[in-house]
Amino acid sequence: MSKQFSIGMAALAAITLGMTAAGQSTPLVIGVSIPSATHGWTGGVVYHANEAAKDLAKKYPNARFIIKTANSPSEQANQIQDLYTVNKINTLVILPFESAPLTRPVANLKKQGVYTVVVDRGLTDTSAQDAYVAGDNPGFGKVAAQFMGKQMGGKGNVVILRGLPTVIDNQRVDSFEAAMKTQYPNVKILDKKFGNWNRDDAFKVMQDYLTRYPKIDAVWASDDDMAVGVLKAIQQAKRTDIKFVLGGAGMKDMIKRVMDGDKMIPADVTYPPAMIADAMRLATAARSKGQKMPASTIIPSVLVTKANAKQFYYPNSPF
Known part of the structure; x- marks a missing residue:
């Protein structure tokens, strides 16, 4: 069994804080595959993925991010194949539209040497992924x-x-x-x-x-x-x-x-759509050094009350 790794906001900051592009040699081409903004939460996922890509591109000049959104499992499966064959990605961060239909396509990319990070909706076969990031x-x-x-x-x-x-x-x-x-x-x-x-x-x-x-x-x-x-x-x-x-x-x-x-x-x-950004940051930090992520990263659910609500308020997010 893989060791489970729990991470909060402070721990995530500690991992990524101060990371630079120093020492990077092999270009990182990171594909990010997510559902389209069909409802509020996935709208937030799209927003946070794009914000993270802009931020990470500044910190890691040797990394390139390609974000794709899909309206169905079949569209997402086709997109991740294109990310590999057309965009030549070597890392995939994916929030599956559905678990079962995306398991084999993700497994196929892993067999081709793509480092695969699955977010939120786990695959039906965990051997298809290198790492998993989700809420608790x-x-x-x-x-x-x-x-x-x-x-x-x-x-x-x-x-x-x-x-x-x-x-x-x-x-x-x-x-x-x-x-x-x-x-x-x-x-x-x-x-x-x-x-x-x-x-x-x-x-x-x-x-x-x-x-x-x-x-x-x-x-x-x-x-x-x-x-x-x-x-x-x-x-x-x-x-x-x-x-x-x-x-x-x-x-x-x-x-x-x-x-x-x-x-x-x-x-x-909390069950933040920003977990996609957490996954992108962790994947970029690890892969830029040629390292692996923990097999499982669980982001704790936090009770939001009037006392701490400002910490979780993103007025520019669609969600």
Whole structure:
């Protein structure tokens, strides 16, 4: 089993701080393959990837970055092949559109000698990657449960909006339920349904919850896009029993509401789209010295409150 390596903002800064192009010989050609900005979080991914490429190009003159965005798994598979055959990349940083369809294409590049770094959505065969960078999905659920249980005074009714049926979502929800059961057994989870990390779908799910449950104390939306839909449904229904909604991922509008002391959005949990930038920085720092990255880099989920929200506010980001 590969050794897992956890990293926070300070540790990442320590790794990259002061790194220069000194000692670089072989040109680095880094392909960055990411989904298109089809919703808020991936919009943030695109933004942070482009910002990181500009910053890293200044620090590492011997490195060249080619960023490609895809609207489907098949388009992404074709793009990464082109990155190899046309652009001659020797390093790939990829956030897969979906895990299964991208596993073989990434594995093929690795066989050709391309150093492969997978971000967030893990491949179905981990041998296809050299390194993995992701947020802490179990931690995401645990941090959310701990905050909600405490905020509710250890009792009350909660409804959950899940993301998509993926390993990531399972890890988040399982951890949330385990933490709540252990630490706050008097908090009752009324229901959990998929909102697909989409505000419109979440709006419909929340409408259903509001119809079926006359008393809801709090909502774990588990994603800021879904939280937008949840809040809209609550407002339209004019329900006053719901004390707050907890989303996640760090959407700038939600972080601003936390900063401003909005009672309905008292906190957020990070699962930053900036992890793509973290992966690019780590890959560039390592490969510029001919070194390997840790097999697994997990970026902790952090509770964002009014006290620390300014640290996580990116007003120029689309997300």
